[in-house]
Amino acid sequence: MSSLDTTMGHSAPSHAEDNYLTHAHGIKSWLLTLDHKRIGVMYLCSTVGALMLGGVFALLLRTKLLTPGPGILDMSHDTYNRMFTLHGAIMVFLFIIPAIPGALGNFVLPIMLGAKDVAFPKLNLASYYLWVFGAVFFVTAMVAGSIDTGWTFYTPYSVTTPANGVIWATMGVFILGFSSIFTGLNFIVTIHKLRAEGMTWFRMPLFLWAIYSTSVIQVLATPVLAITVLLLTVERTLHVGIFDPSLGGDPVLFQHFFWFYSHPAVYIMILPGFGIISEIVGVHSRKHVFGYRFIAFSSLAIALLGFLVWGHHLFTSGQSALASVIFSAITFTIAIPSAIKIFNWLATMYKSSLQLTTPMWYAFGFIVLFVIGGLTGLFLAAMAVDIHLHDTYFVVAHFHYVMVGGTLLALFGGLYHWWPKMFGRMYNEMWGKVGAVLVTIGFNVTFFPQFVMGTRGMPRRYFTYLPEFQAFHIASTLGAYLLGFGIVLAFANLAIGAFRGRKASANPWGGATLEWECSSPPPHDNFAVTPTAHDPYDFAHLSYDEKTDGYVARRS
Amino acid sequence: MSTAAAHNHHGEEGHGHDPHLAHHFDSPQQQFDSGKLGIWLFLIQEVLFFSGLFCAYAVYRANHPEIFEFAHRYLDVTLGAVNTAVLICSSLTAAWSVRAAQLGQRKLMIGCIVVTIACAFGFLGIKYVEYAHKFHDGLLWGEKFNPKYAPGGHGEEAGHSPTADAEGHSGQHATAPGATITQEAAGEAKVTTPRNTSIFFSIYFAMTGLHGLHVIAGIIVYVWLLWRALKGEFGPKQYAAIDFAALYWHLVDLVWIYLFPLLYLIR
Numbered sequence: 001m002s003s004l005d006t007t008m009g010h011s012a013p014s015h016a017e018d019n020y021l022t023h024a025h026g027i028k029s030w031l032l033t034l035d036h037k038r039i040g041v042m043y044l045c046s047t048v049g050a051l052m053l054g055g056v057f058a059l060l061l062r063t064k065l066l067t068p069g070p071g072i073l074d075m076s077h078d079t080y081n082r083m084f085t086l087h088g089a090i091m092v093f094l095f096i097i098p099a100i101p102g103a104l105g106n107f108v109l110p111i112m113l114g115a116k117d118v119a120f121p122k123l124n125l126a127s128y129y130l131w132v133f134g135a136v137f138f139v140t141a142m143v144a145g146s147i148d149t150g151w152t153f154y155t156p157y158s159v160t161t162p163a164n165g166v167i168w169a170t171m172g173v174f175i176l177g178f179s180s181i182f183t184g185l186n187f188i189v190t191i192h193k194l195r196a197e198g199m200t201w202f203r204m205p206l207f208l209w210a211i212y213s214t215s216v217i218q219v220l221a222t223p224v225l226a227i228t229v230l231l232l233t234v235e236r237t238l239h240v241g242i243f244d245p246s247l248g249g250d251p252v253l254f255q256h257f258f259w260f261y262s263h264p265a266v267y268i269m270i271l272p273g274f275g276i277i278s279e280i281v282g283v284h285s286r287k288h289v290f291g292y293r294f295i296a297f298s299s300l301a302i303a304l305l306g307f308l309v310w311g312h313h314l315f316t317s318g319q320s321a322l323a324s325v326i327f328s329a330i331t332f333t334i335a336i337p338s339a340i341k342i343f344n345w346l347a348t349m350y351k352s353s354l355q356l357t358t359p360m361w362y363a364f365g366f367i368v369l370f371v372i373g374g375l376t377g378l379f380l381a382a383m384a385v386d387i388h389l390h391d392t393y394f395v396v397a398h399f400h401y402v403m404v405g406g407t408l409l410a411l412f413g414g415l416y417h418w419w420p421k422m423f424g425r426m427y428n429e430m431w432g433k434v435g436a437v438l439v440t441i442g443f444n445v446t447f448f449p450q451f452v453m454g455t456r457g458m459p460r461r462y463f464t465y466l467p468e469f470q471a472f473h474i475a476s477t478l479g480a481y482l483l484g485f486g487i488v489l490a491f492a493n494l495a496i497g498a499f500r501g502r503k504a505s506a507n508p509w510g511g512a513t514l515e516w517e518c519s520s521p522p523p524h525d526n527f528a529v530t531p532t533a534h535d536p537y538d539f540a541h542l543s544y545d546e547k548t549d550g551y552v553a554r555r556s
Numbered sequence: 557m558s559t560a561a562a563h564n565h566h567g568e569e570g571h572g573h574d575p576h577l578a579h580h581f582d583s584p585q586q587q588f589d590s591g592k593l594g595i596w597l598f599l600i601q602e603v604l605f606f607s608g609l610f611c612a613y614a615v616y617r618a619n620h621p622e623i624f625e626f627a628h629r630y631l632d633v634t635l636g637a638v639n640t641a642v643l644i645c646s647s648l649t650a651a652w653s654v655r656a657a658q659l660g661q662r663k664l665m666i667g668c669i670v671v672t673i674a675c676a677f678g679f680l681g682i683k684y685v686e687y688a689h690k691f692h693d694g695l696l697w698g699e700k701f702n703p704k705y706a707p708g709g710h711g712e713e714a715g716h717s718p719t720a721d722a723e724g725h726s727g728q729h730a731t732a733p734g735a736t737i738t739q740e741a742a743g744e745a746k747v748t749t750p751r752n753t754s755i756f757f758s759i760y761f762a763m764t765g766l767h768g769l770h771v772i773a774g775i776i777v778y779v780w781l782l783w784r785a786l787k788g789e790f791g792p793k794q795y796a797a798i799d800f801a802a803l804y805w806h807l808v809d810l811v812w813i814y815l816f817p818l819l820y821l822i823r
Contacts, residue, residue, distance in 0.1 A: 227608035248752030
């Protein structure tokens with residue numbers, strides 16, 4: 001990764017002015033950097049690496065599922081169990097949770113605020129290295145320990161399974177959790193204390209509202225996961241019996257603790273995506289975002305309501321009926337802030353000067369997938385329906401629509417949106433759109449058949465299946481190949497653009513947020529003079545300049 | 557709010573680690589405020605970290621009150637009370653060290669830090685004595701729970717009223733055959749131990765153990781502060797690290813102030 005980055009640094013001197021890529025040279029200047037932009041780029045490379053690793057496991061699983069039984073890969077059921085555990089755990093802990101805050105959040109957040117850096121740059125680098133250490137530790141423990149518990153580590157199985165790696169894997173989760181907590185803490189303090197002049201709360205770009213809400217969840221929910229996995233470790237090593245029914249403990253308590261973190265964590269995964277889509281829809285529609293305050297507050301509402309719904313994961317686990325009714329009702333209310341966002345994005349696009357750029361294509365894809373994922377969530381929130389659908393492929397399809405559709409498409413949209421800023425070069429627009437279409441279609445072909453299978457009773461995590469499901473599984477697998485190809489194409493287009501693309505102007509899209517006021521790529525300290533913040537979605541003063549192929553401000 | 561703070565120069569140098577203002581802050585006040593907000597968020601995170609254990613305590617206590625009423629008598633209230641006093645004393649000196657730093661009273665500040673460290677070691681020492689008794693007497697978690705005597709006394713001096721109480725409670729479990737363990741309590745009447753009493757000790761060791769780890773972390777922080785204080789790094793313009801450490805130490809103290817009644821003083 002670092003060698004790749006240093007070559008980028010060397011390719012950039014054609015830029016006249018000093019920028020963060022050329023500011024210092026050598027591997028050490030990357031590995032020990034305190035610059036939020038470089039840390040963001042390092043997060044990007046690492047989390048994309050994790051995505052590729054998790055994706056390989058996904059494709060292996062899907063290939064096996066072409067046929068019932070061991071299939072063409074001759075995979076044993078134990079290998080299958082380990083592989084879906086690896087796929088889920090790597091994707092959740094190493095990609096979806098850290099990717100957008102770590103990569104785009106780090107890169108964009110301080111610039112959007114008009115700050116020189118995050119509040120605690122050393123802590124920021126420490127978070128990154130905690131992630132790296134945790135990731136290596138976690139993956140090694142899971143592979144060496146042959147863990148087959150699924151990413152949820154449910155007790156009592158995780159306490160009784162002979163796979164001893166559970167202890168080490170949960171310690172890996174513990175370390176990754178603190179990486180996430182420190183990132184969230186850093187962002188909250190930065191947003192509170194380092195806003196430039198004129199940057200009131202309601203002049204903050206919506207991406208920052210989303211990151212702020214995400215950070216609140218990271219700081220409040222992740223410690224509960226930390227104590228849970230710590231207790232699980234103690235349970236396994238000392239047999240204290242807190243989660244072990246044979247010693248008087250309660251395994252369902254583990255599920256409560258686990259989902260008290262992991263349900264809010266679902267919003268850690270989706271909220272940054274909402275933020276990115278809000279930026280893309282505003283800028284590429286060339287129109288003031290409709291219902292700014294509603295979108296901003298809906299992020300906070302989702303963050304807070306997200307803490308009150310964990311019981312919907314336990315409808316069938318032996319929870320009191322009254323608690324289930326309450327959790328079901330609160331779960332339904334989350335649909336309200338989510339729908340507020342969707343309607344406001346659509347209202348922003350309505351009668352706007354919509355630009356069909358690659359980021360906008362990803363925003364379309366995101367909205368389609370999120371509507372499908374969100375509405376199927378209501379099926380699962382309804383208790384009677386959930387009894388039928390729980391632990392089927394319907395659930396698998398639902399959360400992939402929200403988490404993958406949400407995070408992955410938003411990440412791509414955000415990368416395509418900010419890529420000219422990050423590396424100072426444009427990508428190929430045509431191939432960008434092809435990638436967006438392939439990813440969106442591939443995703444739907446992969447997961448839509450899983451909804452159908454789920455309603456017809458195909459259980460999740462099963463090694464084999466009845467013959468009537470085979471047609472759906474084959475469709476799903478072919479979709480997965482298409483999705484994988486689309487993802488590789490999308491990243492390849494970005495990488496080629498970063499090295500070979502034509503130079504980008506400071507403001508190629510005509511965005512009004514502060515990051516478009518500094519040059520592309522940004523200088524080491526972001527701004528020569530601390531800027532003054534204005535309305536982030538007022539595009540009236542920006543006009544297109546053909547000479548630079550970008551927008552320039554003509555503020556009177 | 558933050559912009560107002562940024563322009564609010566107090567002429568103070570409130571830094572954490574660097575003798576100079578970090579490049580990305582506009583003013584020392586902004587830097588100090590950022591650090592303060594950061595440590596408060598860290599403390600909130602700590603509260604939620606402990607909350608899992610408090611939650612487990614609440615669940616098991618609500619479901620099995622007889623276990624807690626019975627087993628807490630094994631704990632030594634005197635040692636627990638002494639430890640509470642020791643920690644409160646250390647919290648006082650921690651707070652005092654901040655004030656001494658603000659007023660430039662260097663010797664007082666160093667003295668307060670030393671007393672804080674000493675109290676922390678004292679706390680761990682007393683905790684060690686308590687743990688040693690528990691290990692010696694088989695008052696442990698899970699299957700290791702194998703008490704050598706009935707609660708309320710140490711060895712020979714078996715308690716009187718606790719024994720009676722325990723028998724009273726054991727009645728609730730008479731319906732579950734084989735669910736109770738009967739013991740010979742130093743020649744006195746038979747004492748029945750509620751089923752799964754070991755859960756109390758699981759929770760006791762988990763909570764006090766995690767708290768103990770936080771005390772050890774606090775000692776490390778305060779030794780580091782002492783080293784820096786002896787080098788003369790702190791003064792009226794630079795006391796942020798002492799301030800933040802004291803906030804952490806108060807939280808460690810506060811957790812114990814909840815643990816003591818919840819574990820030792822159950823009625």
